[in-house]
Amino acid sequence: MALRYALLGLLSKSPATGYELNQQFKEKMIYFWHAHHTQIYRELAKMEVDNLVTSQIVKQKEYPDKKIYTIQKKGMEELLHWLLEEPPKPPSIKNDFFLRVSIFHLIPYNEAIQLLEKSKITYQNILEGTQMWREERFTNDGLPSKEQLGEYLTSAFGVRFAKNWIEWCDWAIDVLRRMKEKEERASTE
Amino acid sequence: MALRYALLGLLSKSPATGYELNQQFKEKMIYFWHAHHTQIYRELAKMEVDNLVTSQIVKQKEYPDKKIYTIQKKGMEELLHWLLEEPPKPPSIKNDFFLRVSIFHLIPYNEAIQLLEKSKITYQNILEGTQMWREERFTNDGLPSKEQLGEYLTSAFGVRFAKNWIEWCDWAIDVLRRMKEKEERASTE
DNA sequence: ACGTCCATGTAAAGAGTTACATGATTCA
DNA sequence: TGAATCATGTAACTCTTTACATGGACGT
Structure with missing residues (x-):
């Protein structure tokens, strides 16, 4: 479930495509998390089904179409609930x-x-x-x-x-x- | 595959049961690895199929029977090959x-x-x-x-x-x- | 009465990785 | 000529976690 909160956390700052979220993972979260792009796309699709985010497709001429995800009220609520109420899990390390x-x-x-x-x-x-x-x-x-x-x-x-x-x-x-x-x-x- | 090398590493010091290996994980490897006991038992069974280890069952009166695993020559070889030849993977962290x-x-x-x-x-x-x-x-x-x-x-x-x-x-x-x-x-x- | 130690595992679900697929544009 | 950027995903696989199962002994 934690990947979900990682994505909601990034989307709480601004809407983004799966591609951009993947880049943000690599740039900002490299110190404590890693997710594969295939995983990100899959999780985003599930989050949309659960009404935590919505998406809209933007057509582009020179580049492939992109799908921008926006966090919804329910997504924000679940994110804050997790942040403040869920017991923290010990970090998982594989070194x-x-x-x-x-x-x-x-x-x-x-x-x-x-x-x-x-x-x-x-x-x-x-x-x-x-x-x-x-x-x-x-x-x-x-x-x-x-x-x-x-x-x-x-x-x-x-x-x-x-x-x-x-x-x-x-x-x-x-x-x-x-x-x-x-x-x-x-x-x- | 890395869990396999973690187990071979412990077995390179002395034979042990799955139960003991699980304890050693928690005691000595807590700083950089974690494995569930169910995972350890399953991996040991696979390693035996691949002839990296052998096992022998020891009957006990007051306690359940136990299965002692011993590393074999092939296990040692694969462990050393991994240690010296395989490119190191970046640590995976989920914090x-x-x-x-x-x-x-x-x-x-x-x-x-x-x-x-x-x-x-x-x-x-x-x-x-x-x-x-x-x-x-x-x-x-x-x-x-x-x-x-x-x-x-x-x-x-x-x-x-x-x-x-x-x-x-x-x-x-x-x-x-x-x-x-x-x-x-x-x-x- | 309840928890921990001993000791092993199966089954199912969830998370993560790898291989494959598309296809134009830009940079070395 | 090949690699990287842009942008999305499916399918198959492996790895990890969680729930369940057994059952006696010993300590508080």
Whole structure:
């Protein structure tokens, strides 16, 4: 059901097509959610059946027709009810990389260190991208507009998360180096 | 497919029953993965068909019979192949709480602050639990054993993640307070 | 009396992924 | 010549969750 609330949340700001919603997912919600475009279109169709949104088709000459969805009163009500009344679910995480980390005992230290270094670079790039995005969007000093509040707060978490990941990589690499040295000392004695 | 590697990873340390694997998931992998017990039993059955593991049933008097799974050579090979050759997938996150944060523009500042404060407490408890677990397990100073390496590294990330979450909550609460004040000043002028 | 531990699973529903399909326009 | 943008979707599949089922032992 949560995908539904994600879509209603975006539509609470302004009407949009499935295509645009998919782009907004990738841009603003990348830090905490992911949805496939096929899923988005399917869910929107269901939401229309349930009278949470309405759609109107707009014909275009040079591009394919598009279908603009608009949130309805019932959609707003259900969104607010979920926000304030439904108990929060613990986040679901599936992290492929940590799954690999959890079996580092099966490979030589050097290979593990290499994997960590690759991951560090990945997150350095993510961090840079996120920081640039924030600089463009939340110019200067102060506070965001109320409209931008959500993305201001969640993207800040994205920045923190990436920094934390990078720091953790450095720490983990150091742990592995020290373990390697310790083992080498033990074997030469 | 990744659940399969998670299970093979645990079985690479020692044979276990589905029940025990489920417990290990909850204890050691909580920071980056979750699997339901029904899923674990089903996947183990499939893995046996694919000759990655074998099982033997142990009869018990006072308790129900149990089925102990042991990793096989083919299982080890596929695990290592995945670890070193398969391209890492980006982590999939579904965070219910941030979904709510992303629609904070729909509710009064005070209610948003309350939600953040609740979440902060949740993570303070998680942090405490994780730190206690680590203290019990990785006594004193130094480095972990090679067997414990994975859980040493991943649970450290868990600690960092919780600390980061708490700090972010404090920051976000402060942002909301300042926005509220600013709005109040603007309306009285 | 009620909850938790032990231990395994089936069945069905819901959510998510992958492959396929259309077809013009624009950029490298 | 190939890829990306625009824009929508179906079908098949896999993965995940929820509800249900069994039943004795032990603690509060």
